[in-house]
Amino acid sequence: MKVLVPVKRVVDSNIKPLVKSDNSGVETDGLKMSMNPFDETAVEEAVRLKEQNIVSEIVAVSIGEAKCQDTLRTAMAMGAYRSILITSDELLEPLSIAKILQKIVEKEQPNLVLMGKQASDDDTNATGQILAGLLGWSQGTFVSKLELTSDKARVHREIDEGVQILDLTLPAVITTDLRLNEPRFASLPNIMKARKKPIETIALSDMDIKTTTRLEMLSVKEASTSREGIILNSVEELVEKLQNEAKVI
Amino acid sequence: MTALVLLSYEENQIRSTSRSTIAAAKKFGEVHALLVGHNLSELSQKAAKLEGVTKVLVADHEAYAHMLAQPVTDLILSIAETYDYILVSANAEGKDILPRVAGLLDVQPITDVVEVVNENTFVRPIYAGSILATVKSSDNKKLLSIRGTAFEPVSDEGGQASIEALSKVAHSEKALAQFVSVEVTKSDRPELESARVIISGGRGMQSGANFAMLEKIADILDAAIGASRAAVDAGYVGNDYQVGQTGKIVAPQLYIAVGISGAIQHLAGMKDSKIIVAINKDPDAPIFKVADYGIIGDLFEILPQLENRLANR
Numbered sequence: 261m262k263v264l265v266p267v268k269r270v271v272d273s274n275i276k277p278l279v280k281s282d283n284s285g286v287e288t289d290g291l292k293m294s295m296n297p298f299d300e301t302a303v304e305e306a307v308r309l310k311e312q313n314i315v316s317e318i319v320a321v322s323i324g325e326a327k328c329q330d331t332l333r334t335a336m337a338m339g340a341y342r343s344i345l346i347t348s349d350e351l352l353e354p355l356s357i358a359k360i361l362q363k364i365v366e367k368e369q370p371n372l373v374l375m376g377k378q379a380s381d382d383d384t385n386a387t388g389q390i391l392a393g394l395l396g397w398s399q400g401t402f403v404s405k406l407e408l409t410s411d412k413a414r415v416h417r418e419i420d421e422g423v424q425i426l427d428l429t430l431p432a433v434i435t436t437d438l439r440l441n442e443p444r445f446a447s448l449p450n451i452m453k454a455r456k457k458p459i460e461t462i463a464l465s466d467m468d469i470k471t472t473t474r475l476e477m478l479s480v481k482e483a484s485t486s487r488e489g490i491i492l493n494s495v496e497e498l499v500e501k502l503q504n505e506a507k508v509i
Numbered sequence: 510m511t512a513l514v515l516l517s518y519e520e521n522q523i524r525s526t527s528r529s530t531i532a533a534a535k536k537f538g539e540v541h542a543l544l545v546g547h548n549l550s551e552l553s554q555k556a557a558k559l560e561g562v563t564k565v566l567v568a569d570h571e572a573y574a575h576m577l578a579q580p581v582t583d584l585i586l587s588i589a590e591t592y593d594y595i596l597v598s599a600n601a602e603g604k605d606i607l608p609r610v611a612g613l614l615d616v617q618p619i620t621d622v623v624e625v626v627n628e629n630t631f632v633r634p635i636y637a638g639s640i641l642a643t644v645k646s647s648d649n650k651k652l653l654s655i656r657g658t659a660f661e662p663v664s665d666e667g668g669q670a671s672i673e674a675l676s677k678v679a680h681s682e683k684a685l686a687q688f689v690s691v692e693v694t695k696s697d698r699p700e701l702e703s704a705r706v707i708i709s710g711g712r713g714m715q716s717g718a719n720f721a722m723l724e725k726i727a728d729i730l731d732a733a734i735g736a737s738r739a740a741v742d743a744g745y746v747g748n749d750y751q752v753g754q755t756g757k758i759v760a761p762q763l764y765i766a767v768g769i770s771g772a773i774q775h776l777a778g779m780k781d782s783k784i785i786v787a788i789n790k791d792p793d794a795p796i797f798k799v800a801d802y803g804i805i806g807d808l809f810e811i812l813p814q815l816e817n818r819l820a821n822r
């Protein structure tokens with residue numbers, strides 16, 4: 261079985277980026293970039309399935325500027341066999357990304373696309389579902405447990421009231437929740453090995469896909485979080501404040 | 510302009526988040542509600558009473574029983590043409606279905622909308638809610654998922670919508686996914702998204718058994734119980750308790766965070782609560798920066814005192 265794993269290069273999720281002084285966008289220059297944590301989970305799951313001999317080949321794919329190579333190298337150090345990089349300097353939306361991935365799926369013919377449920381930068385949570393729709397494939401979103409056999413995938417999905425279990429006909433698109441697994445750190449020998457693994461580079465301009473932007477970012481602003489809080493010395497004081505000052509109990 | 514709202518419900522109750530979605534949809538014009546599922550007669554009556562809804566479309570069929578993305582998408586596509594806006598709640602169900610519909614309509618969906626600026630401009634959070642982006646859509650049809658906490662829900666009475674049965678049925682032989690089972694956390698407590706008070710536990714709780722201390726307080730305050738991701742990952746409670754970037758988004762009148770450090774991904778889910786209380790033994794824990802009231806100390810000492818005080822007030 262062949263698995264395609266799309267990976268996105270994002271601002272490291274431990275860093276809180278700042279808004280540009282003219283509010284036109286988010287300042288990402290000079291910040292540490294990493295693989296989207298949800299995609300890391302997807303790579304890890306693919307690698308585990310390979311180690312169990314259920315999956316035979318893992319192909320990682322990334323879309324964006326040339327530096328996405330680093331993200332692909334990380335995926336290959338974790339265990340992906342080879343990579344595809346689609347280069348573009350445009351800011352691409354989930355709809356465009358899904359259209360590009362659709363082309364890659366048609367070329368690579370995987371049985372499964374395993375990808376993060378959302379990206380930790382734009383938090384859209386849409387690309388996998390759009391891709392499944394475009395391909396006419398089954399979809400299993402927000403998956404925290406996966407059992408894969410040659411013709412079907414049993415997925416445990418995190419839903420609002422608990423967990424839902426579905427059997428998906430393959431081929432399928434599966435989007436991962438962080439709870440699916442604990443991604444490994446690539447070992448030094450594997451990082452060295454990954455340097456020699458092949459990356460096929462395709463320019464988006466050669467792909468004949470319309471990627472016109474539908475959502476124009478007009479402005480951004482910081483969301484307010486901090487409050488002028490007070491530290492209280494006793495539970496008595498707290499209950500008194502909640503009752504008489506805040507009036508919430 | 511007409512907007513279609515996909516209703517979300519649980520056990521014959523329309524979720525409050527759907528009533529918030531209707532509130533957002535009303536800004537665009539006439540609102541029709543779509544009710545999808547099986548054995549919907551009671552729910553259809555309730556849907557028809559929703560304030561601001563003029564028509565309820567009902568698709569009642571076994572194939573829709575579990576709101577699976579593929580059949581529901583096909584159904585929405587069959588009626589999408591007449592609508593300028595299609596809205597869902599930004600909950601697990603809505604997030605599953607909306608983008609699939611959007612892809613097939615060649616529309617870029619706008620997820621987690623917290624503000625409608627005008628007919629084509631919306632505000633949505635990015636970077637775990639630390640930044641708010643204002644975006645303008647050039648798509649002819651707008652597909653939106655609405656964050657329930659950001660819109661005051663419409664009333665569940667007063668409406669007099671007509672009810673229309675949809676004849677289109679999903680073909681189960683073409684189904685790409687089969688429902689196997691669902692594990693639902695049974696609880697008599699209010700649901701997290703609409704609770705007035707929430708008490709949440711984090712890694713500091715040390716075990717699932719210790720959540721009993723939170724339950725006793727929740728009983729007194731008629732509160733829902735939430736958790737941080739660390740507490741869910743450690744198996745203290747189920748995933749449906751998780752509050753945050755990848756969990757539920759809540760904004761109760763009172764949110765009590767116990768043994769939670771206040772990571773940005775947790776704040777993403779609760780920072781819009783009216784009053785925030787933090788109980789933590791680490792005076793430098795970031796949760797204190799977003800709290801209105803803080804108590805520094807050992808939660809195992811403070812919780813019994815709090816229970817006692819609340820019970821005897």
Ligand SMILES: Cc1cc2nc3c(=O)[nH]c(=O)nc-3n(C[C@H](O)[C@H](O)[C@H](O)COP(=O)(O)OP(=O)(O)OC[C@H]3O[C@@H](n4cnc5c(N)ncnc54)[C@H](O)[C@@H]3O)c2cc1C
Nearest residue numbers: 711712713737738739753754755768769770774775790808
């Ligand atoms: C992409 C991504 C998405 C994420 N999504 C979410 C999400 O949706 N929700 C979420 O919550 N997290 C999420 N996280 C995880 C988040 O970053 C934190 O790791 C998590 O919130 C920490 O949980 P915690 O505060 O319970 O644990 P910790 O950070 O370990 O904090 C435990 C706290 O308990 C206190 N404590 C310990 N013992 C006691 C005691 N006896 N008395 C009083 N206080 C005590 C400690 O001082 C500490 O502050 C996400 C992370 C990533 C990378």
